[in-house]
Amino acid sequence: MGPDHSQIEIYEESKHGVMFQAQEHLLNLDAAPKTLTTRDMFVPTCATCHMSGINGLGVTHEPSERLSYYLANAITEKRPNYAAAQAKMKQICSQCHTAPTYDRVYSQAEQVVENTNARVKSAQDLVTGLQKGGVLTGPPFSHPIDFVYFNFWHYDGRTSKHGAFMGGADFVQWHGNYPMLEKMVQMNSMAAELRREHGRSR
Numbered sequence: 342m343g344p345d346h347s348q349i350e351i352y353e354e355s356k357h358g359v360m361f362q363a364q365e366h367l368l369n370l371d372a373a374p375k376t377l378t379t380r381d382m383f384v385p386t387c388a389t390c391h392m393s394g395i396n397g398l399g400v401t402h403e404p405s406e407r408l409s410y411y412l413a414n415a416i417t418e419k420r421p422n423y424a425a426a427q428a429k430m431k432q433i434c435s436q437c438h439t440a441p442t443y444d445r446v447y448s449q450a451e452q453v454v455e456n457t458n459a460r461v462k463s464a465q466d467l468v469t470g471l472q473k474g475g476v477l478t479g480p481p482f483s484h485p486i487d488f489v490y491f492n493f494w495h496y497d498g499r500t501s502k503h504g505a506f507m508g509g510a511d512f513v514q515w516h517g518n519y520p521m522l523e524k525m526v527q528m529n530s531m532a533a534e535l536r537r538e539h540g541r542s543r
Contacts (some may be wrong), residue, residue, distance in 0.1 A: 344496045346413075347516070351509035352387060360384045374400050379436055389433070396436050407433065410454060412502045415461050415494040417454050446508070453505035453513060457458075460521050461494045467532055476532075476539045486531040493524045 342350040345511045352358040361368075361384045369381035376394040382389050391407060394400040401407070407430035420426060427447070434443035468490050471477035481487060501517025504510070 345499060347500050347505075347509065347512060348503055351504050351507045351512045352517075353507035354511055356468055357385050357508065361386065371414070378431070383437070384434075390430065395433060398432060398436070401427075410506075412504075413499055415465070415498065416458050417502060436519070446506075450502075450505035457498050457501050457517070457521070460525065461498050464490055464493050464525060464528060467528055471532055471535060474539075476535050484531075486528055486535070489524050489527050489531065493521060493528070497521045497524065 352361070365385055368384060372378070372381035374388070377389070377393050377395045379396060382393075382395065387429050389395060391404045392401055405420075405426075407426050409420055409427040409430070411420060431440075431443055431447070434446075468477065468486065471486075477484060477486065482491070497517050497520045501513050503520065504512030504517055
């Protein structure tokens with residue numbers, strides 16, 4: 342939980358989380374993971390999607406086994422087991438949803454990853470350019486732009502990507518993309534000021 346790992350907040354906002362809050366009393370939360378069915382859990386929890394078996398599917402003790410991307414990285418890349426992991430997660434999705442539904446969700450989420458990667462790369466290039474040009478000097482986190490850049494990818498970028506895969510639209514937009522756009526403007530302004538100061542100091 343929290344701004345850099347907001348999975349619980351995203352789940353609570355998602356349709357899955359809203360339905361869980363409304364219908365928790367109807368679920369069989371005591372059902373064993375190995376024998377779990379959609380009669381027991383017709384609304385998924387974190388464990389349902391990431392670890393439990395359902396309707397005869399296998400149980401895993403590795404929460405990332407069904408994950409196809411490294412979403413926590415600044416620039417997200419596919420995991421080595423991308424295809425197998427995505428197939429396993431889609432198999433879980435298929436217990437309640439049709440293929441067109443979860444394929445659309447994955448397609449849209451991967452577009453968010455691509456767009457977020459492009460924004461982070463632009464910010465990386467900006468900061469790296471300042472460092473290589475001798476404009477941004479000193480130890481890490483010694484200038485305001487260091488903090489803005491860190492928050493840009495570590496909080497906002499991660500949030501947008503997690504929100505996309507977990508069905509939290511507000512986290513994609515208002516807690517992800519919107520602050521990224523705002524911080525990019527701030528960083529460009531800071532970079533221009535740093536260049537002016539660097540020119541005056543020479």
